[in-house]
Amino acid sequence: MLKQILASAWKDLKIFFKDPGAVALIFLQPFMFIVVMSYALSGLFEPGEGQIQLLAVNQDRGTQAAAILRQLDEMDAFQVETTWEGQPLSREVAEKLIVGGKRTLALVFPPDFSEVLEQDPAAAQRRTTRILAIVDPATSSQFVEPILGTLQGLIERRTYMAMMPRGLDHLFEWLAPQTPVEQREAFKAQAQESMSGGLVGGTEPVVTVERTTPAGMQVEQYPDTFQQNVPGYTIYGIFWIVRLLADSVLREKREGTFRRLLVAPMNRAVMLAGKLVPYYIINLIQLAIMLGASSLLFGMSLGHSPGGLVAVSLAAAATATGLGVLVSALARTEAQAGGLTILLLLTMAALGGCFVPRFIMPGWLMTMGLITPHAWALDAYQDLLVRGYGLWEVLPKVGVLAAFAAAFFGIGVWRFRFE
Amino acid sequence: MPDSMIEIDGLVKKYGDRVAVNKVSFHVQEGEIFGLLGPNGAGKTTTISILATLLPPDEGQVIIGGYDLQRETGRIKPLIGFVPQELALYPTLSAWDNLAFFGRIYGLRGTALKERIAAMLDLVGLRDRAGDAVRTFSGGMKRRLNIAAGLIHRPRVLFLDEPTVGVDPQSRNFIFEHVERLKAEGMTIIYTTHYMEEAGRLCDRVAIMDEGRILALDTSRGLIGLLGGGVIHVGVAAEAIEDLLPAIRTLPHVRAASAQDGRLKIETSEARPALLELIELCNARDVPILSLEVLEPNLESVFLHLTGKRLRD
Numbered sequence: 036m037l038k039q040i041l042a043s044a045w046k047d048l049k050i051f052f053k054d055p056g057a058v059a060l061i062f063l064q065p066f067m068f069i070v071v072m073s074y075a076l077s078g079l080f081e082p083g084e085g086q087i088q089l090l091a092v093n094q095d096r097g098t099q100a101a102a103i104l105r106q107l108d109e110m111d112a113f114q115v116e117t118t119w120e121g122q123p124l125s126r127e128v129a130e131k132l133i134v135g136g137k138r139t140l141a142l143v144f145p146p147d148f149s150e151v152l153e154q155d156p157a158a159a160q161r162r163t164t165r166i167l168a169i170v171d172p173a174t175s176s177q178f179v180e181p182i183l184g185t186l187q188g189l190i191e192r193r194t195y196m197a198m199m200p201r202g203l204d205h206l207f208e209w210l211a212p213q214t215p216v217e218q219r220e221a222f223k224a225q226a227q228e229s230m231s232g233g234l235v236g237g238t239e240p241v242v243t244v245e246r247t248t249p250a251g252m253q254v255e256q257y258p259d260t261f262q263q264n265v266p267g268y269t270i271y272g273i274f275w276i277v278r279l280l281a282d283s284v285l286r287e288k289r290e291g292t293f294r295r296l297l298v299a300p301m302n303r304a305v306m307l308a309g310k311l312v313p314y315y316i317i318n319l320i321q322l323a324i325m326l327g328a329s330s331l332l333f334g335m336s337l338g339h340s341p342g343g344l345v346a347v348s349l350a351a352a353a354t355a356t357g358l359g360v361l362v363s364a365l366a367r368t369e370a371q372a373g374g375l376t377i378l379l380l381l382t383m384a385a386l387g388g389c390f391v392p393r394f395i396m397p398g399w400l401m402t403m404g405l406i407t408p409h410a411w412a413l414d415a416y417q418d419l420l421v422r423g424y425g426l427w428e429v430l431p432k433v434g435v436l437a438a439f440a441a442a443f444f445g446i447g448v449w450r451f452r453f454e
Numbered sequence: 455m456p457d458s459m460i461e462i463d464g465l466v467k468k469y470g471d472r473v474a475v476n477k478v479s480f481h482v483q484e485g486e487i488f489g490l491l492g493p494n495g496a497g498k499t500t501t502i503s504i505l506a507t508l509l510p511p512d513e514g515q516v517i518i519g520g521y522d523l524q525r526e527t528g529r530i531k532p533l534i535g536f537v538p539q540e541l542a543l544y545p546t547l548s549a550w551d552n553l554a555f556f557g558r559i560y561g562l563r564g565t566a567l568k569e570r571i572a573a574m575l576d577l578v579g580l581r582d583r584a585g586d587a588v589r590t591f592s593g594g595m596k597r598r599l600n601i602a603a604g605l606i607h608r609p610r611v612l613f614l615d616e617p618t619v620g621v622d623p624q625s626r627n628f629i630f631e632h633v634e635r636l637k638a639e640g641m642t643i644i645y646t647t648h649y650m651e652e653a654g655r656l657c658d659r660v661a662i663m664d665e666g667r668i669l670a671l672d673t674s675r676g677l678i679g680l681l682g683g684g685v686i687h688v689g690v691a692a693e694a695i696e697d698l699l700p701a702i703r704t705l706p707h708v709r710a711a712s713a714q715d716g717r718l719k720i721e722t723s724e725a726r727p728a729l730l731e732l733i734e735l736c737n738a739r740d741v742p743i744l745s746l747e748v749l750e751p752n753l754e755s756v757f758l759h760l761t762g763k764r765l766r767d
Contacts, residue, residue: 290541290542290543291540292544294508295536295556295603295604297508298531299556299559
């Protein structure tokens with residue numbers, strides 16, 4: 036009995052190691068996943084590596100904004116950029132960089148920033164000002180809020196340090212020994228407000244941070260967890276059609292039904308089309324269900340361009356189905372198809388930003404992500420769902436997806452073997 | 455209407471240096487069951503695959519129903535039905551759905567399709583299992599449905615590639631009866647098998663194939679006649695073979711005798727009396743008989759006679 040077990044085990048080991056697809060599935064796929072995900076997340080786990088780049092437009096006529104920016108830059112997590120191509124950064128250039136996808140966040144310090152912080156506490160009317168945080172609306176709140184929180188902390192510290200001495204001087208001049216209780220209480224409140232720069236107890240802080248978007252980008256809704264994750268995981272999900280399609284084609288070859296169909300009066304292009312169409316339809320249904328359910332159940336905005344949504348979905352589904360044809364053509368066994376699919380899909384989804392946003396990846400990995408259709412599809416969906424763009428704006432990305440689909444399909448058909 | 459339904463002339467198919475089909479020629483009359491008999495790897499499936507338009511030939515000409523296979527494939531396809539060696543069915547679909555799919559591929563629709571499916575299910579005895587998934591069927595039931603799928607569009611020529619492989623005796627008989635019924639309806643059938651009893655029972659004519667070539671082609675009776683009354687293989691000491699051969703050739707019931715693989719090969723007009731004469735001769739010459747094999751006259755022994763190999767080798 037033991038000999039039979041050993042013989043069976045040896046036979047299966049031989050079969051396994053003779054099948055490159057199965058070997059890739061077991062060894063290469065997890066390795067690729069580890070490599071890609073580790074690089075992708077390096078910015079989150081390794082201080083000093085993959086710093087978050089912040090654009091800073093300093094219009095301040097004084098020194099207070101510069102001091103805050105210096106403190107931000109001294110932090111390991113941030114790299115503050117106040118110039119671009121050798122020129123001081125302007126708001127227009129910063130917005131262009133965000134719209135172009137090169138940066139995700141810019142801070143604009145107003146010209147009167149220092150004057151407001153250093154104003155006379157005895158002034159009849161207190162002056163206020165605001166810092167603009169210009170953010171790509173597709174950027175996740177998990178990324179933006181900690182940055183704004185850090186900035187808020189630095190502003191409070193700066194405000195307190197700038198305003199406290201003047202506030203106390205004023206209070207000593209104002210204070211008299213025979214002050215009634217009610218007047219004393221009013222003094223306490225005034226002291227608290229003055230010493231915190233209006234952040235505590237006052238009617239309005241002297242400095243506020245206002246979040247906005249670059250000119251030309253509409254904000255449908257700041258992305259919540261669903262808006263961030265649904266497009267990413269939807270795209271990740273639709274590409275699994277590759278596995279279904281490849282398995283189905285290889286099963287037909289193995290079971291001889293393709294041979295039977297080849298005898299029938301049916302040309303090969305029709306046969307292949309007949310094979311693809313149902314999977315393309317399944318993909319579209321999958322997209323409709325995932326986006327529809329996320330909208331109905333979680334209140335996720337679908338943007339204001341149904342035409343754009345349809346165009347991106349048709350192109351994304353075509354790309355996924357095209358990749359299915361390519362894998363069906365390259366794989367000779369179902370095990371090979373399985374290995375190749377998992378290797379391709381996980382790597383492409385990770386590189387394309389389906390699991391973690393591409394903007395937290397190192398620059399070279401962000402660029403590399405553009406070789407995946409996932410990155411283009413995800414960006415196109417975020418244009419529609421979050422940035423409020425319409426069909427016209429997403430057409431270039433739809434074009435790129437169509438080119439991916441044509442390339443996958445073309446190579447797949449060229450390499451396809453019916454037997 | 456052409457005299458022959460199928461005309462094959464000088465057919466050659468190569469895979470690299472290996473010649474799978476080597477200058478094969480034969481004609482098949484309309485309504486005839488033509489058998490291709492040979493062991494695995496003889497070239498039967500390659501030949502039938504070329505005829506079924508699955509493989510292009512490297513050389514030679516094939517005419518089916520008056521149409522040239524290479525130039526008029528589109529006209530040939532509706533004429534032919536193909537039952538592959540594999541169970542080429544969709545296991546998760548029902549018997550009805552499988553037949554409906556293949557019927558639609560051939561252009562059947564609506565009532566005509568439904569009637570044809572019902573007729574096919576009746577024919578193969580699966581009407582009561584029409585709605586069941588094929589994966590729940592026994593091997594024999596799947597084989598029967600496999601044949602029905604090849605017949606759904608009423609082909610004039612049917613290619614049956616080893617249709618009884620892995621089938622229980624009951625289903626095998628069912629398939630035999632079914633093939634005979636198709637012949638009675640006038641269908642032309644090319645039937646490949648490595649079971650000599652199938653070829654003997656079903657086929658009007660049989661081509662014996664080995665290593666890509668046709669070694670003999672005749673009716674079963676004609677082929678068996680090649681052996682006369684049977685063949686006797688006798689093992690004797692090597693030095694006795696040359697002494698015995700002239701005497702054996704003079705025995706009354708011996709037609710021919712030769713040395714083959716260190717044994718005597720004796721073709722007889724009648725095996726039993728020839729065997730007695732042979733034993734008497736060996737006794738008289740004091741030559742011990744080391745082994746003895748009598749091949750009854752059938753297609754198996756014809757194949758052995760022609761190739762020196764057994765069909766199931």
